[in-house]
Each structure stands twice: as C-alpha cells, then as structure tokens.
Amino acid sequence: MKLKQWWSAHKPTKRRLIQLYAALLFNANLKGFKTGRIYQGPVKNICTPGLNCYSCPGAVGACPMGALQNALSDSGKTVPYYVIGIILLYGLLFGRWICGFLCPFGLVQDLLHKIKTPKLGKNRVTRVLSYFKYVILVFFAIIFPLVYAGYEFPLPGFCKYICPAGTLEGAIGLLSHPENENMLGMLGPLFTWKFLLMVIFLVGSVFIYRFFCRFFCPLGALYGLFNKISLVGVELNKDACTDCGLCVGKCKMDVRHVGDHECIQCGECLEVCPTQAIQWKGPKILLAPQAIGGSIATKESTDGAEREDTALVRRRRKARIARAVAWVLALALLGGALYYFNFVDGRDKIPDTETAEATDGSTQTGEETGEPLPPRGNEVGKLCISTELSLYTGGDTFAVDDNRGQVTVINFWGTWCGPCIAELPHFEEVAKAYADTVTVVAVHSNYKAPTAAEWIAKNYPDTSILFAQDPDDGANGVYYTALGGEGDFPMTIIVDAEGVITFTRRGSLTHDELVAAVEEALAK
Amino acid sequence: MSQKTKERIHLVYGIILSVLILTVGVCFALSCLSIYRSGSSPFTKESISVHFHRIAIPVYICIAGVIGGGILSLALPVTEGKVRSRRHPEDALEKLSARLDLSSCDEDTATAIRDERIRRRRVTAIFGFLAGITLIPALIWCVNPAHFSIENLNTDIKTAAALVLPCTAVALGLWVATVLLRGASISRETAAVKAALASGKGKTPEKSVPEQRKLTADPRFLWGVRGLILAVGVLFIVLGILNGGMADVLGKAIRICTECIGLG
Structure with a gap:
C-alpha cells in the first residue's frame, strides 16, 4: 500500500517522459557509445532544439548553440542565415518550452535536483543573477566568435570555455571509451577548467533548481526572448486570474509572472492555480481531453444544453484519438530513429584498414637497409598508406611514397578548425628549421576546399609547408579516413625516411612535442 | 510518528547527504586538479584510474546515500508543504494603488506616497546608469580586435574574462542594490497605501477603470x-x-x- 502511494507520488510525470523521449531521440545513435565514435550522417545538418553536444557519441543532430557560434565565426564568408533561421523557428514554436521538455542537459539537472537534500530557493537576488546568462550570451557566444571571425579563426567561446554539456556528453562520452585512449594525452589546462566547471554545475544543480539554466545558459537566454509569442507553452488568462501568487510561489525558476522570459513552461503552476487561469497554449486537440470545454457533469434539461453536451463529448473523443495518434507517431519516430541509426546507417563504422592493406599488400624493401618493410597501415610501425594528393602550393601532386629518403610530417587540418589554425605556425617553423631533411604536408580536409586556397594565399603567402587537398569522400576526406581519422581535427602523422609511421596524434600538438617527434623520426 | 519528527529526520538525512555530495564534488575537482598538476601530458589511463580509485569509497557512500534517500521517503513519507503565495511586491502595490484615489487622500499621505515614487525612480535611474556604465568598458575592450590574437588566444580570452566578469559583478551588485532599495521603498509605500485604504479616505468610486491593454x-x-x-x-x-x-x-x-x- 505504501509502495503504491509512493509510486503515485513519484511516478514519472508526462513531462519527464517527454524529456526522456527527447534525450533518447536526439541521442539515438546508441551504437556510438559502443564504438566510441560520433555519428557522421547527413541528418546532422539539422539542429536539435536543446543543448546537446554534437560531439556526443550518441548525438544525431547539431547543437544550436555550437552551430550558432561556428556560423558567427564564419560570418566573414557566409552570412549565418541557416542557424539564425532555425533558432527563430524553434523560438517561435516552443520558446523556453524546449528548456522544460526537450533539453537533455535540463533533464540531467532535473534528475539531480530530485536528490533529497535541503534546497536553496529563489529570491530577489537570484532573479537579478539570472540575467548573468545574457552576459554569457553576448560575450562568449556572440562577441568572441565575431571578433575572431575577423582573423578567420573559428572560436566557439561558450563551447570552448564554459559548456558543461560538451564536457559531460562529448568529452566524457568519448574519452571514456578505450578506443579513444590516445585523446587523453592531449588533455591539459582547458579540460581541467571545463571539468571543474562541470562539477560545479552538476553539484550546484543538486541544491539549486536548474543551476546552469537559470544563471548561465545562453540558449535559454535566447529562447526566453520568444516566450511571450511562442505557440507552445503556458499562458495566463488575466481575466480569470485572481493574482493569488500561488503560481509564482510554486515555480522554482526566477519568474515574476507566468510565461515571462524566465519561465521554462514546465506547467507545474497549472496544478496550483485555483481558478484554472493558467492554460496550455498550442494545438488544443493535443491537450488533455478533460481540459476541453471544462466539466460536462452538469446536465441541463433544455434541448440546447443537451446538444452542447453531445458536441462536447464528441470533441473530447476526437481529442483522445488525436492524442493517441500523436503518441503512436512519436513512438514510431523514436523506434524508427533507433533502428535507422543503429542498424541501417553505418556512417560511423570503423574504416576497414585491412582492405586498405590488401589493396597494396605487396612486400616492399627499404631503400637504405634493404630489409623488407612492414605491411601498410595507419598505426605506428606500419608502412604509411600513400595516396596522390593535389597541392595548393609548390608543385602539382604529393605522395608519401614519392618522398622516401626524407621524413614526412602529415598534418590534417581545416580552415574551419580553430585548434588546427592555432598549431599551423609550429609546422611552419619545423618546415623551415628542417628544410633539408623534413617535408611538412598540411592536408586540408575537403570541406570548404574552394575557400582553403584563398585562406592559404592570404595567411601563408610565403610558406615552406606543402598545402595539399584531401580527395572528397563526402565526409572528412579519403586520405584522412584511410590514416585512421575519426572526425577529430587536427591529426598529425610522422613518417620516417623509409615510409614507416613513427608517430600519430589525434588532436593538437605543442611546438616542443612536434620537434621531439620529428627528431625521433630523423633518428631512425 | 508525527509529521514533525519525520520532517526532522528528513532534514538531518538531507544535511548529511548534502555534506556527502559536496565532499564528492570537491574530491572530483581535486582529483582532476591533482592529475593536471602531476606533469606534462598528465591525463593517462593509469593516472586517471589511480586518482579516481582513491575517491571510490566516498563516491559509493554518496550513491548509497542517494538511494537511501529514496528508501527513506518510501519508509517515512512526508506530505509536501502547502504552496506559499508569492507575489512580486511591485505587482501587489500596483493592484493596491489602483484602488486608491491619491487626490482624495490627506496631504501628508499623498506627499509620502509621491515622495516614495520619486525616490524609486531616482534610485532606478542612478543605479541603472551606473550599472550600464560599468559594463561599457568591458564591451569596448571586447569589440576591439586589437586586443585579441590567435597566438595568445587563451591568455587574451582570460584577460577579457578578467575584465568582463568583475564589471558584470559590479553591474549585478548595483542591480541587487537597486532591487533592495526599491523593495524597501515599495514596502514603505505599500504600508502608506494600506493605511490610506484602511482609513477609507482614499477609495476610488466603484466605477471600473478600463485597464490599459x-x-x-x-x-x-x-x-x-x-x-x-x-x-x-x-x-x-x-x-x-x-x-x-x-x-x-x-x-x-x-x-x-x-x-x-x-x-x-
């Protein structure tokens, strides 16, 4: 009996079910957690409504905040119409209902807040502090990307320095997989900072309701601007409102009125409103059937009233059917998504290096030693896979096999990748310092290839690096994938004079690390 | 067991659990810091497993505590307290003031109410202006590309943050001060309005004033x-x-x- 009571008090609410549904739908690529790879299919050009890092192995859509910052970073070349359009539409349709129902990170905070500890409530000071998220939005998500856009350097300031969803879903999701162990070597002060922030946000959420959403989330700040006009959410019927203040008393967000910019439209205030002045706005047909037309218990004897009752019953029946259809469609969508991303779409499958070896499996011998060389592959100790690459600068084509006798440093980069651009000067220095013994090839991932030539001409007019172009495979590039790239840029591979791989790094390199790796290859 | 005793047990349990959660949070943060400070390329599978292994016991205790909290609420359920009404004092005052005809109040009350309103406007204007002024230097600094470079990216962002955050803190502090001062003024005005309404002098006639939409x-x-x-x-x-x-x-x-x- 007690258990029954407990269950009825604690059973998941419809909101919680929708939150779980949304979190699963936006992270439907469950096999990504098994393989440790992110989904790379075309669906990812659609932004999910909530804060859901696109580097999460399960993510099947793009994060609107990350996409916005990257689009602003790129605004010198492309006006960010697409992302702004998507955010406008999401805002118009849902407003901060997204925070209450669709945001996976909101769900994490909600669940943490359910832990039975004393809670810190809201007050006038927290309401003022809730405006801090606008400062984050303006400086980290808008100004910093725009300022660095002037340098043609992509800097998603919020993602890089603050976002706890990126650390939790992306970093921990990827780094905890044994396949990505080599990424651990690149972690440093930035990761430490972000990890500390994430711990603060998560622990804070236990004691303070929606700690991150209320004070820090720039996406919530953006959607809050649409709350008054959004098509879905809660609305207050001012004529029925007695101004009792129970709704604001019940609400755990820093709202002043129901539906203002702080309201996450969770609908909990509906339960306490004594006059039913607060209602759901949106398609009435999908609302609870009981909510349609109020009570039908009262029957009048007049013919007119009876007819009205029959119409009401008919409307409620229609609403029930509509809700059932909506649930079936939603479940079909989720089932379809789970099936498609996990069993049909194989875009995040591990590249078949065995096949790459088999295509050129003939035994070769070293020019200097005369000893047989190892089989081809993309790991240290294997003979590096060679592909003819067309060059942007200094010649027509380049292939690792043609460069035997010299150490080759192959760096995979992109104009769209901030860390890649930040480390290119190290490669330039090495190319100049070891001009006689080392060839540095910077292979641009084929994405935005036409703009790469302009970028190189502008930023590296007199360079010792050979800038090459990776043949397009519709994703990261043929050569990049063949050499074991999994979507993480930059990637560096160093090949000794015999063509054997001596060093691989998925991620950035410091100048000292690069020099040490080159020296090691030269010593062989 | 009485409701009060149950509530007390829940409170004590909640405080213990809070301490546990905070301890685990601090442990995680310190472990990460300690790995970071242990050398160059410090994050290896081994170092992570060694450092996080050390905090395993507090983590397990904390998880057990969380589960225990659920069991406790099952064993000793407490009824949720009544939802307390909470209105923004300014909204409440607005409603009250709508019922008051200031011109029919006595001179002293009317002057006191008017003075409070003027004081509030002044406080808002002065503090609002000051809050705005404090953010402008940060804004001007941040929109100037000369202050940023790719070579010193993290340092430049750190410098900008070191300017933005204190400026924001000052602005928010001023805002909090404004809110508190306004709150005090609203309380005084509310008391005056209530007194005027209680005396029956300031009531408006029964006619309904059309609300401005x-x-x-x-x-x-x-x-x-x-x-x-x-x-x-x-x-x-x-x-x-x-x-x-x-x-x-x-x-x-x-x-x-x-x-x-x-x-x-």
Whole structure:
C-alpha cells in the first residue's frame, strides 16, 4: 500500500517522459557509445532544439548553440542565415518550452535536483543573477566568435570555455571509451577548467533548481526572448486570474509572472492555480481531453444544453484519438530513429584498414637497409598508406611514397578548425628549421576546399609547408579516413625516411612535442 | 510518528547527504586538479584510474546515500508543504494603488506616497546608469580586435574574462542594490497605501477603470509578429541552404569538436 502511494507520488510525470523521449531521440545513435565514435550522417545538418553536444557519441543532430557560434565565426564568408533561421523557428514554436521538455542537459539537472537534500530557493537576488546568462550570451557566444571571425579563426567561446554539456556528453562520452585512449594525452589546462566547471554545475544543480539554466545558459537566454509569442507553452488568462501568487510561489525558476522570459513552461503552476487561469497554449486537440470545454457533469434539461453536451463529448473523443495518434507517431519516430541509426546507417563504422592493406599488400624493401618493410597501415610501425594528393602550393601532386629518403610530417587540418589554425605556425617553423631533411604536408580536409586556397594565399603567402587537398569522400576526406581519422581535427602523422609511421596524434600538438617527434623520426 | 519528527529526520538525512555530495564534488575537482598538476601530458589511463580509485569509497557512500534517500521517503513519507503565495511586491502595490484615489487622500499621505515614487525612480535611474556604465568598458575592450590574437588566444580570452566578469559583478551588485532599495521603498509605500485604504479616505468610486491593454496582449499584433518571425525564419533557412550555411553546420557537426570536449 505504501509502495503504491509512493509510486503515485513519484511516478514519472508526462513531462519527464517527454524529456526522456527527447534525450533518447536526439541521442539515438546508441551504437556510438559502443564504438566510441560520433555519428557522421547527413541528418546532422539539422539542429536539435536543446543543448546537446554534437560531439556526443550518441548525438544525431547539431547543437544550436555550437552551430550558432561556428556560423558567427564564419560570418566573414557566409552570412549565418541557416542557424539564425532555425533558432527563430524553434523560438517561435516552443520558446523556453524546449528548456522544460526537450533539453537533455535540463533533464540531467532535473534528475539531480530530485536528490533529497535541503534546497536553496529563489529570491530577489537570484532573479537579478539570472540575467548573468545574457552576459554569457553576448560575450562568449556572440562577441568572441565575431571578433575572431575577423582573423578567420573559428572560436566557439561558450563551447570552448564554459559548456558543461560538451564536457559531460562529448568529452566524457568519448574519452571514456578505450578506443579513444590516445585523446587523453592531449588533455591539459582547458579540460581541467571545463571539468571543474562541470562539477560545479552538476553539484550546484543538486541544491539549486536548474543551476546552469537559470544563471548561465545562453540558449535559454535566447529562447526566453520568444516566450511571450511562442505557440507552445503556458499562458495566463488575466481575466480569470485572481493574482493569488500561488503560481509564482510554486515555480522554482526566477519568474515574476507566468510565461515571462524566465519561465521554462514546465506547467507545474497549472496544478496550483485555483481558478484554472493558467492554460496550455498550442494545438488544443493535443491537450488533455478533460481540459476541453471544462466539466460536462452538469446536465441541463433544455434541448440546447443537451446538444452542447453531445458536441462536447464528441470533441473530447476526437481529442483522445488525436492524442493517441500523436503518441503512436512519436513512438514510431523514436523506434524508427533507433533502428535507422543503429542498424541501417553505418556512417560511423570503423574504416576497414585491412582492405586498405590488401589493396597494396605487396612486400616492399627499404631503400637504405634493404630489409623488407612492414605491411601498410595507419598505426605506428606500419608502412604509411600513400595516396596522390593535389597541392595548393609548390608543385602539382604529393605522395608519401614519392618522398622516401626524407621524413614526412602529415598534418590534417581545416580552415574551419580553430585548434588546427592555432598549431599551423609550429609546422611552419619545423618546415623551415628542417628544410633539408623534413617535408611538412598540411592536408586540408575537403570541406570548404574552394575557400582553403584563398585562406592559404592570404595567411601563408610565403610558406615552406606543402598545402595539399584531401580527395572528397563526402565526409572528412579519403586520405584522412584511410590514416585512421575519426572526425577529430587536427591529426598529425610522422613518417620516417623509409615510409614507416613513427608517430600519430589525434588532436593538437605543442611546438616542443612536434620537434621531439620529428627528431625521433630523423633518428631512425 | 508525527509529521514533525519525520520532517526532522528528513532534514538531518538531507544535511548529511548534502555534506556527502559536496565532499564528492570537491574530491572530483581535486582529483582532476591533482592529475593536471602531476606533469606534462598528465591525463593517462593509469593516472586517471589511480586518482579516481582513491575517491571510490566516498563516491559509493554518496550513491548509497542517494538511494537511501529514496528508501527513506518510501519508509517515512512526508506530505509536501502547502504552496506559499508569492507575489512580486511591485505587482501587489500596483493592484493596491489602483484602488486608491491619491487626490482624495490627506496631504501628508499623498506627499509620502509621491515622495516614495520619486525616490524609486531616482534610485532606478542612478543605479541603472551606473550599472550600464560599468559594463561599457568591458564591451569596448571586447569589440576591439586589437586586443585579441590567435597566438595568445587563451591568455587574451582570460584577460577579457578578467575584465568582463568583475564589471558584470559590479553591474549585478548595483542591480541587487537597486532591487533592495526599491523593495524597501515599495514596502514603505505599500504600508502608506494600506493605511490610506484602511482609513477609507482614499477609495476610488466603484466605477471600473478600463485597464490599459498592452500591445503584446493584442491577438492581432501577436499573430502579426508570429507571422513575421515565421516568414523570416523560413526565408533565412532557405537562404542558409542556398548559401551553404547548412553544409557548414553539417561540416562542423560530423567532426569531433575538440574545443567542446576540452581538447582544443
């Protein structure tokens, strides 16, 4: 009996079910957690409504905040119409209902807040502090990307320095997989900072309701601007409102009125409103059937009233059917998504290096030693896979096999990748310092290839690096994938004079690390 | 067991659990810091497992504590307290003031109420101006590209943050002060208005004053704005597809965002 009571008090609410549904739908690529790879299919050009890092192995859509910052970073070349359009539409349709129902990170905070500890409530000071998220939005998500856009350097300031969803879903999701162990070597002060922030946000959420959403989330700040006009959410019927203040008393967000910019439209205030002045706005047909037309218990004897009752019953029946259809469609969508991303779409499958070896499996011998060389592959100790690459600068084509006798440093980069651009000067220095013994090839991932030539001409007019172009495979590039790239840029591979791989790094390199790796290859 | 005893048990349990959670949070933070400070390229599988193994016991205790909390609420359920009414004092005052005819109040009360209103306006204007002024230097600094470079990216951002955050703290502090001062003034005015209403002198006649409807409450205006945003949103998406914006989003999303995961 007690258990029954407990269950009825604690059973998941419809909101919680929708939150779980949304979190699963936006992270439907469950096999990504098994393989440790992110989904790379075309669906990812659609932004999910909530804060859901696109580097999460399960993510099947793009994060609107990350996409916005990257689009602003790129605004010198492309006006960010697409992302702004998507955010406008999401805002118009849902407003901060997204925070209450669709945001996976909101769900994490909600669940943490359910832990039975004393809670810190809201007050006038927290309401003022809730405006801090606008400062984050303006400086980290808008100004910093725009300022660095002037340098043609992509800097998603919020993602890089603050976002706890990126650390939790992306970093921990990827780094905890044994396949990505080599990424651990690149972690440093930035990761430490972000990890500390994430711990603060998560622990804070236990004691303070929606700690991150209320004070820090720039996406919530953006959607809050649409709350008054959004098509879905809660609305207050001012004529029925007695101004009792129970709704604001019940609400755990820093709202002043129901539906203002702080309201996450969770609908909990509906339960306490004594006059039913607060209602759901949106398609009435999908609302609870009981909510349609109020009570039908009262029957009048007049013919007119009876007819009205029959119409009401008919409307409620229609609403029930509509809700059932909506649930079936939603479940079909989720089932379809789970099936498609996990069993049909194989875009995040591990590249078949065995096949790459088999295509050129003939035994070769070293020019200097005369000893047989190892089989081809993309790991240290294997003979590096060679592909003819067309060059942007200094010649027509380049292939690792043609460069035997010299150490080759192959760096995979992109104009769209901030860390890649930040480390290119190290490669330039090495190319100049070891001009006689080392060839540095910077292979641009084929994405935005036409703009790469302009970028190189502008930023590296007199360079010792050979800038090459990776043949397009519709994703990261043929050569990049063949050499074991999994979507993480930059990637560096160093090949000794015999063509054997001596060093691989998925991620950035410091100048000292690069020099040490080159020296090691030269010593062989 | 009485409700009060149950509540007391829950409170004590909650405090113990809070201490546990805070301890585990601090342990995680210290472990991460300790790994970071242990040398160059410090994050290895071994170092992580060694450091996090040390905090395993507090973590397990904390998890047990969380589960215990659930069991406790099952064994000793407490009824939730009544929802307390909470109105913004300014809204409450507005409602009260609507019932008051200031011209029919006695001179002293009317002057006191008017003075409070003037004082509030002054406080808002002065503190608001000061809060705005404090943010301007940070804004001017941050929009100047000369203060940023790719070579010293993290240092430059740190410098900018070191300027933005204190300025924001001062602005928010001023704002909090404004809110508190306004709150005190509202309390005084509310007391004066209530006194005036209680004395029966300041009541307005029974006629209903038509409430001024805000423009945003007008359905035609609302649907107009919605239509406009819908049109602009759809247009922008189409333009974005045509100018390659959608491909840009895909290009970024299918690659691991090293910045997002703390590598970049």
